[in-house]
Amino acid sequence: MSEKDVRAAVIGVLKSIAPELEEAELRPDRLLRDQIDLDSMDWLNVIVALHERLGVDIPESDYAKLTTLDAVVAYIGARRPG
Amino acid sequence: MIEFKLPSLGADMDEGKLLQWKAKPGEKVKRGDVVAVVDTSKAAVEVEIWDEGTMHEWIVKPGETVPVGTVLALLLAPGENPETAPAARRRISPAARKYAEEHGVDLDRVAGTGPGGAVTVEDVEKHRKIQKAPESGKVPDKGAVMRSAIAAAMSRAKREIPHYYLSETIPMLRASEWLARENEKRPVTGRLLMAVLLLKAVAVALGKFPDLNGFFRNGAHQPSSAAHIGVAISLRQGGLIAPAIHDVQAKGLDELMLSLSDLVKRARAGSLRSSEMSDPTITVTNLGEGGVEEVFPIIYPPQVAIVGFGTLAQRPWAQDGELRALPTIVASLAADHRVSDGHRGALFLAEINRLLQAPEAL
Numbered sequence: 001m002s003e004k005d006v007r008a009a010v011i012g013v014l015k016s017i018a019p020e021l022e023e024a025e026l027r028p029d030r031l032l033r034d035q036i037d038l039d040s041m042d043w044l045n046v047i048v049a050l051h052e053r054l055g056v057d058i059p060e061s062d063y064a065k066l067t068t069l070d071a072v073v074a075y076i077g078a079r080r081p082g
Numbered sequence: 083m084i085e086f087k088l089p090s091l092g093a094d095m096d097e098g099k100l101l102q103w104k105a106k107p108g109e110k111v112k113r114g115d116v117v118a119v120v121d122t123s124k125a126a127v128e129v130e131i132w133d134e135g136t137m138h139e140w141i142v143k144p145g146e147t148v149p150v151g152t153v154l155a156l157l158l159a160p161g162e163n164p165e166t167a168p169a170a171r172r173r174i175s176p177a178a179r180k181y182a183e184e185h186g187v188d189l190d191r192v193a194g195t196g197p198g199g200a201v202t203v204e205d206v207e208k209h210r211k212i213q214k215a216p217e218s219g220k221v222p223d224k225g226a227v228m229r230s231a232i233a234a235a236m237s238r239a240k241r242e243i244p245h246y247y248l249s250e251t252i253p254m255l256r257a258s259e260w261l262a263r264e265n266e267k268r269p270v271t272g273r274l275l276m277a278v279l280l281l282k283a284v285a286v287a288l289g290k291f292p293d294l295n296g297f298f299r300n301g302a303h304q305p306s307s308a309a310h311i312g313v314a315i316s317l318r319q320g321g322l323i324a325p326a327i328h329d330v331q332a333k334g335l336d337e338l339m340l341s342l343s344d345l346v347k348r349a350r351a352g353s354l355r356s357s358e359m360s361d362p363t364i365t366v367t368n369l370g371e372g373g374v375e376e377v378f379p380i381i382y383p384p385q386v387a388i389v390g391f392g393t394l395a396q397r398p399w400a401q402d403g404e405l406r407a408l409p410t411i412v413a414s415l416a417a418d419h420r421v422s423d424g425h426r427g428a429l430f431l432a433e434i435n436r437l438l439q440a441p442e443a444l
Contacts, residue, residue, distance in 0.1 A: 020318060039316075039371040040275050041346050051270045060265045060273065 001080060006054070007073045013049040017042050028069040056080055084133045084157040087193065088120065088142075090150045091129075091359035093383040094235035095122045097212050099147040100154065104128070105137045111157070116355065118154060123231035124323050125349070129356040135159050141190065147212055149205075151193035173200035181206050228321040239380050243298075246424050249376055249414040250431040252438055253401075254394055258409045260441040276394060277368055278339045280411075282444045284366055284389050285309035285330035287433040293422040294387040294415075294430055295363050303386060303421040308332075312362025312382065313342065315349045323349050324365050324382060325358035335444060364388065376412040386418040387427075389434075 001009075015021050018036045026035060033043060047058050050072075056079050058066070066072045088098055098120040105117040116128040117137070135157035142154045158164060174182075174189060178201045182189050185206075192209045194201035239245075257279055265273045288295045288309045296306035309331045312324035327333075327341045348354055365388045367379050377390025392412040399408040413434055417427050437444060 018318065040277065041343065044273060044275060044343075047273075048270055057270055060262060 003073060003077055006077050006080070007069070009054055010050070010069065010072055010076065013046055013053060016049060017045050026069060028073075030068060032066070032068050032072065050076065054080060083138070083162070084135050084159055085153045086117065086131055086133075086155045086157055088148060088150050088152050088154055089129065089356055089360055091120075091122050091127055091356055092124075092235070093238060094124070094231035095150060095359075097147055097149045098122050098127075100142050100144050101126055102144055103140055103155075107137050107139060109137045111135060111137060120356075122359070123227045124321065125354055126352045127354050127356050127359055131157075133157065133159070135162075138164060148191065149193050149208055149212055151195055152191065152209075153193065175200060175202050177203045178206050185210055225320055232322065235382065236380050239383050243381050243383065243386075244419040245381060245416045246419050246427065247378055247414065247416050248424060248427045248431060249412055250428075250435060251397075251410050251412050252435045253399055254409040254411050254438065257438050257441045258394070272336070274335055274339050275342070278335050278342060279438065279441055279444055280368065280391055281311055281313070281327070281330055281342070281366060282333070282335060282338060283434045283437040284364070285311060286437055286444065287430055288364065289331060290433060291422075291426060291430045293426055294417055296386060297363065297384040298386050298418060298420060299384050303418075306363040308363070310361045310363045312365035312385070313345060314365060314367035315346055317350060323354070324362060324367075325349055325354050326362040328357070328361065366391070377414050379414065379416045381416055381418060386421045388416050390414040390416075 011023055011026075014036060018038065021036055032038070038046065043063070051057055054076055056076050058075070062075070065075060091098070100118060101121050102119040103117070104119065105111050105115065111117055111131055112134045113132055114130050117131045118129045120127050120129050137155060138158045139156045140154070141156065142148055142152065148154070172189075172194065173196070174194075175196065179189070181187075181203050182192070187206050187210055189201060189206075192201050192205050195205055196202040257276065261274060261276060261279065268274075292305040292307070293303070295309060297304045308329050310326040310328050311330045312326050314322055314324045316322050325345060327338065327345060330338060333341065345358070362382070362385060364385055365379070365382050367377055367388065367390045374392050376392045379388040379390040381388050390413070392414070394409055394411045396407045397410045398405055399410060413431055415427050415431055
């Protein structure tokens, strides 16, 4: 899976939680949760969906690393099985 | 004959539009079955029935808007058959009958709010107003309708309820550490949120403070032994809804997490149940998610208290003569002075604090 595919999958997950998300308006280097207004329940749903769709298990202690869209894509890219 | 009436699904609802019937004439229903879907100003709600019987006749058709209390359908009680069932006898005041005749109102469709369910002139007038309103051809903007419903409920709260407000900063080191350890052991799908600990602590504390739980109706407080906690959920398209998780005091943390997650999902998808809308005996709002320090909440009538939680964050904390950084949360309470005093409210917040220092026992 290329970085582009991972990015598309992550955006797909975010849209499933926040359907009003406009991809063009999302700045990949800005704080993700502030831009999309994700509360802790939404965020947990994002983590669960990333686990289900991409097979990556993200421990709670790593949440702090997932600040921006770029950071999430890099984190998943580095840990995806295969 | 059992009359199935449109229930009130919250202080901000005085009418509803029937969207769909879920039980056909001839179909058997039992307590808790969903028999209709009704659109309120806030959401489409699945309306449950609290009698057992057989659906006999639909009185209101899908698409019709009717006031709370209107008979939506008639059901046969178990053992009753349509030939022998006594027709539901309605009391109609002579003035109401005359008014209805003059204005061509079908009395079968008017909900009675007078003594013993009698139909009064006011009922007929109200029914006529609602029936006329949607004829203008304009589809009202959903957001605007919800805003005016929230405004009506909150204006009533501020007008009728003498609020008092208290707050307490609660150290959350133990709860945070316990939750982190717990979640480390769990699969991603079984993780708990701090909100679950907060809800459980409120519910357990309410057991000792019945004067903060229940309804204020007809000039008196009706305490509730169960903590049906209304959870304020913001909707992504704007607006807010606060349906109940039932019997929070009796639920384990895992069960509570499932209930919360399910409730949020259904609130956002617009598939809530009538009992969830009408049952909350207290509300909890967790605005801290938005980054605020402290909430000054407004009670949702006819409830008598509301608890708010601000952001969980690292803050300076003095303990044993030393200053250190600790995760803390500000819990606030707005309560009804007709039922309780600030002293009771303060003890209640202290009890929530005490419970959160032993999260493993929740």
